[in-house]
Amino acid sequence: MEKIRRVAELLYFSKKAVALTGAGVSTESGIPDFRSPKSLLWERIHAYQFMPMEAYTDGKFDYIEIFYRYWFPLLFPMISCEPNINHHFLHDMEVRGLIEGVITQNTDGLHGKAGSSKVFEVHGNLEGGHCFGCGKQYKIDFILDEIESLRIPPRCKKCEGVVGPNIVFAFERTEDYERGLKLAESSDLLLTMGSSLLVEHVKEIVMGCLERGGKLIVINAQPTPFDDVAEVVIAEKLSSVIRTIWDTIERYF
Numbered sequence: 055m056e057k058i059r060r061v062a063e064l065l066y067f068s069k070k071a072v073a074l075t076g077a078g079v080s081t082e083s084g085i086p087d088f089r090s091p092k093s094l095l096w097e098r099i100h101a102y103q104f105m106p107m108e109a110y111t112d113g114k115f116d117y118i119e120i121f122y123r124y125w126f127p128l129l130f131p132m133i134s135c136e137p138n139i140n141h142h143f144l145h146d147m148e149v150r151g152l153i154e155g156v157i158t159q160n161t162d163g164l165h166g167k168a169g170s171s172k173v174f175e176v177h178g179n180l181e182g183g184h185c186f187g188c189g190k191q192y193k194i195d196f197i198l199d200e201i202e203s204l205r206i207p208p209r210c211k212k213c214e215g216v217v218g219p220n221i222v223f224a225f226e227r228t229e230d231y232e233r234g235l236k237l238a239e240s241s242d243l244l245l246t247m248g249s250s251l252l253v254e255h256v257k258e259i260v261m262g263c264l265e266r267g268g269k270l271i272v273i274n275a276q277p278t279p280f281d282d283v284a285e286v287v288i289a290e291k292l293s294s295v296i297r298t299i300w301d302t303i304e305r306y307f
């Protein structure tokens with residue numbers, strides 16, 4: 055309870071708090087955690103995790119075909135998932151002016167669905183796609199229709215280019231990433247939720263906050279590389295921790 059109280063205080067008294075979320079915030083919406091070794095998703099896509107880097111870049115179109123045939127049927131149910139308490143909490147914190155924005159590793163779009171207005175999706179999102187030729191944007195419905203009609207990969211109506219999803223395959227420094235990093239660097243508190251903070255570019259975001267004197271809160275079921283330097287570490291089931299923090303903020307602040 056001491057830790058919960060401390061988190062609530064830090065959120066309330068910080069000047070500019072930012073949230074960083076990983077797969078753990080969405081598992082209760084029915085979305086499997088990629089890093090959980092028991093997840094079916096993990097087993098199915100495991101083989102593709104270790105493709106050489108060139109396969110992502112030089113052979114992009116073959117890769118896209120693999121994506122549509124093998125990953126997409128597993129991933130697209132995400133689109134119909136609903137936000138859970140973790141997403142609603144962050145939206146409420148934004149409304150109260152206690153959270154400046156959300157940086158997320160998730161591609162499910164659930165922070166936006168919950169109402170958060172300042173969301174930086176560093177790995178993109180599954181809600182749409184774009185043409186690799188001319189850049190034209192497409193809604194997910196177009197992609198779903200094309201796949202259902204077995205036009206794989208979908209082709210652009212304007213230039214016949216391949217239409218790929220708006221997600222990041224191999225890490226690229228996207229605009230959302232740069233803006234998220236900047237936000238973390240200018241924040242005095244980073245609240246990380248449901249992320250193991252193991253990915254290099256995610257570590258960079260955390261370091262960006264810490265190196266400028268910001269404080270770190272880690273709420274994650276498994277240990278993270280930053281537990282030693284964090285102000286508070288809570289390694290328990292995320293939604294029950296969040297429920298208690300939310301109650302504390304409502305009651306005392």
Ligand SMILES: [Zn+2]
Nearest residue numbers: 185188210213
């Ligand atoms: Zn095009």
